[in-house]
Amino acid sequence: MIERIEPFPKSEAELRTAFWGQLGKFPEGDKIKTCLQCGTCSGTCPVSYAMDITPRQVVALFRAGRIEDILHSRTIWICASCYSCTVRCPVGIRVTDTLYALKRIAMSRKIYPAQFHVQTMSKAFIGNIYKYGRNYELGLVIRFFLKSNIVKLFTMAGFGMAMIRRGRLAILPSKIKRINEVQAIIKRASQLGEN
Amino acid sequence: MSDYAYYPGCSLETAASPYDKSVREVFKALGINLHEIEDWNCCGATMYMSVNNTVAYSISARNLALAQKMGMDVCAPCSSCFTILQKTNRYIDWDPKEREKINQALAAANLVYDKPVAVRHPLDILVNEIGLDTIKAKVVNSLAGLKVAPYYGCQIVRPYGYFDDVDDPVTMNKLLQALGAEVTHYPGKVRCCGGMLMTTEENIALKLNLGLLQAAVDNGAEMIATACPLCQMNLEAYQNKINQAFGKNFNIPIVYFTHLVGVALGMSPAKMGLDKLLVSPDKLLARAKEVRV
Known part of the structure; x- marks a missing residue:
C-alpha cells in the first residue's frame, strides 16, 4: 500500500514559499536542490561546533519540511559570514547567502531562538543607520548589553576607556550631512522590497 | 590609475583610525590620490543583509552612486565594506529587476547608479597597480x-x-x-x-x-x-x-x-x-x- 504523503501544514507551506522567494534574490539560490549532504560546509565552518544544528542539517531540515525548526535554532545567528562553506561546497551552494535568506525570514516573522539576542544587534544596527547614516559603536554596544547582559556592560568599561583615550571609540555618534537622503532611500526601498 | 574614490567606512573613523591614517599616508607617499567620497554612509555591513535585501543594497549603492559621480573606482580598506560593496555590484548586475528597484530607491535622493565603478582593496592596489x-x-x-x-x-x-x-x-x-x-x-x-x-x-x-x-x-x-x-x-x-x-x-x-x-x-x-x-x-x-x- 502506498502511504499517502501529507501536504505541509499551512505555516510550513507559507515559510517555504517565502524561502523560495528569498532564494531567488541571489545567483544560484536554487542550487540548494543539488545538496549532496556531504557535510563539507559543516566541516569547514569555524563555528559549527557551537551550533545546535549544523549547516548541513539546515539543508536536511529544509528538505524534511521543518523550516520553523531551523528558525528556532541559533545556527543562522551564529554564522559569522566567513564564506568558507560557500567557496568549498562541491556543488556550488551559496550557503552563507542561504543563511542570510533564512535570517530575513526570521526577522520578518519574528521567529527567534529562545534566550538569544543576536538579532537584537541587527535591529539596533539598522536603527543607527537610519538615525545617523553611520554606525555608532558605543550606542550599539550599550543598547545590545542593556537588552542581553547588563552586568557585562560594566565589565567592559575599562576597555572602553582605553579605546576612548586612544581616540578609537567615539563618545558621540558621527552623523552624515545629508541624512535625509539615506532616510528617503531606506523608505523607498522598504516599499519596493517585499520583506 | 592614480585617483580613487576613497570609502573609509565607519570603523576607520573610530576603532580602526590607525588603519585610516596609514592608508592615507602610504598612498600619498606612493603618488596615489585618495578622494574621500563626500558624505558617504555606512555600507550596511553584515547586519542589513539579515533584515532586508533591497534596502541593504540600496544604501550600499548610495556610496557607489556618489563614486560614479566622481568618475573613479572605489578604494575600500575595511574587509567588510569591501565585500558588501562588491556584492552589491555583482548582485545588482546579475538581477536587472533588483537594479531597477535600487535605482528607484536612489531616485528618492536624486541619485543614479547605472555606470558601475570597480571596488578595490588597498592591498590589491598596492601590489597589482603600483x-x-x-x-x-x-x-x-x-x-x-x-x-x-x-x-x-x-x-x-x-x-x-x-x-x-x-x-x-x-x-x-x-x-x-x-x-x-x-x-x-x-x-x-x-x-x-x-x-x-x-x-x-x-x-x-x-x-x-x-x-x-x-x-x-x-x-x-x-x-x-x-x-x-x-x-x-x-x-x-x-x-x-x-x-x-x-x-x-x-x-x-x-x-x-x-x-x-x-x-x-x-x-x-x-x-x-x-x-x-x-x-x-x-x-x-x-x-x-x-x-x-
Missing part, C-alpha cells in the same frame, strides 16, 4: 629580520577571490617580503576571527582568536599583520581576556599591513597612528627610529 618593484625602490628602511604573520581574514578573499586565492592568498606575503620582512608560515591566514560574535557570543569568538594567536606564536611570528578592522580589534583588544580565559601569556602586536609599508618607506609612526595601538609594536617602532622622519 607594483612591488615601485614599492621596493622606495624602501628606505628594510624590515629585514622582522618576523610577521600575514593575516588576511575572511572577507578580502572570500567569497569572490577577487584578487587572490580564497584558501591560500599570497598578495600580502609578497608585499611584506618586498619590504624585507620575514613572512612566517601562518596556518590561520584565512581563518575567521568571529567578527561581531565577539560582542554577541563572546565565548565562541575568544576560542577562534586563541587559535589565531597561538598559530602565530607557534610559527615564530613577532607580530600579526591584518587587513581588516574587526580582525585587528578582536585579536588586539581581547588578548588579555584570552590570556585570562585560557591561561596564556600572549603579548603580540596586531598591526595593519599598511603600517609595515609605511615604516619601510620611512614614515612617522605617530602619523600612522601606531602609537594608538593597545599592544605597542616595539620591534617595528625600533625600525622606524633608525631613519630620520
Whole structure:
C-alpha cells in the first residue's frame, strides 16, 4: 500500500514559499536542490561546533519540511559570514547567502531562538543607520548589553576607556550631512522590497 | 590609475583610525590620490543583509552612486565594506529587476547608479597597480629580520577571490617580503576571527582568536599583520581576556599591513597612528627610529 504523503501544514507551506522567494534574490539560490549532504560546509565552518544544528542539517531540515525548526535554532545567528562553506561546497551552494535568506525570514516573522539576542544587534544596527547614516559603536554596544547582559556592560568599561583615550571609540555618534537622503532611500526601498 | 574614490567606512573613523591614517599616508607617499567620497554612509555591513535585501543594497549603492559621480573606482580598506560593496555590484548586475528597484530607491535622493565603478582593496592596489618593484625602490628602511604573520581574514578573499586565492592568498606575503620582512608560515591566514560574535557570543569568538594567536606564536611570528578592522580589534583588544580565559601569556602586536609599508618607506609612526595601538609594536617602532622622519 502506498502511504499517502501529507501536504505541509499551512505555516510550513507559507515559510517555504517565502524561502523560495528569498532564494531567488541571489545567483544560484536554487542550487540548494543539488545538496549532496556531504557535510563539507559543516566541516569547514569555524563555528559549527557551537551550533545546535549544523549547516548541513539546515539543508536536511529544509528538505524534511521543518523550516520553523531551523528558525528556532541559533545556527543562522551564529554564522559569522566567513564564506568558507560557500567557496568549498562541491556543488556550488551559496550557503552563507542561504543563511542570510533564512535570517530575513526570521526577522520578518519574528521567529527567534529562545534566550538569544543576536538579532537584537541587527535591529539596533539598522536603527543607527537610519538615525545617523553611520554606525555608532558605543550606542550599539550599550543598547545590545542593556537588552542581553547588563552586568557585562560594566565589565567592559575599562576597555572602553582605553579605546576612548586612544581616540578609537567615539563618545558621540558621527552623523552624515545629508541624512535625509539615506532616510528617503531606506523608505523607498522598504516599499519596493517585499520583506 | 592614480585617483580613487576613497570609502573609509565607519570603523576607520573610530576603532580602526590607525588603519585610516596609514592608508592615507602610504598612498600619498606612493603618488596615489585618495578622494574621500563626500558624505558617504555606512555600507550596511553584515547586519542589513539579515533584515532586508533591497534596502541593504540600496544604501550600499548610495556610496557607489556618489563614486560614479566622481568618475573613479572605489578604494575600500575595511574587509567588510569591501565585500558588501562588491556584492552589491555583482548582485545588482546579475538581477536587472533588483537594479531597477535600487535605482528607484536612489531616485528618492536624486541619485543614479547605472555606470558601475570597480571596488578595490588597498592591498590589491598596492601590489597589482603600483607594483612591488615601485614599492621596493622606495624602501628606505628594510624590515629585514622582522618576523610577521600575514593575516588576511575572511572577507578580502572570500567569497569572490577577487584578487587572490580564497584558501591560500599570497598578495600580502609578497608585499611584506618586498619590504624585507620575514613572512612566517601562518596556518590561520584565512581563518575567521568571529567578527561581531565577539560582542554577541563572546565565548565562541575568544576560542577562534586563541587559535589565531597561538598559530602565530607557534610559527615564530613577532607580530600579526591584518587587513581588516574587526580582525585587528578582536585579536588586539581581547588578548588579555584570552590570556585570562585560557591561561596564556600572549603579548603580540596586531598591526595593519599598511603600517609595515609605511615604516619601510620611512614614515612617522605617530602619523600612522601606531602609537594608538593597545599592544605597542616595539620591534617595528625600533625600525622606524633608525631613519630620520
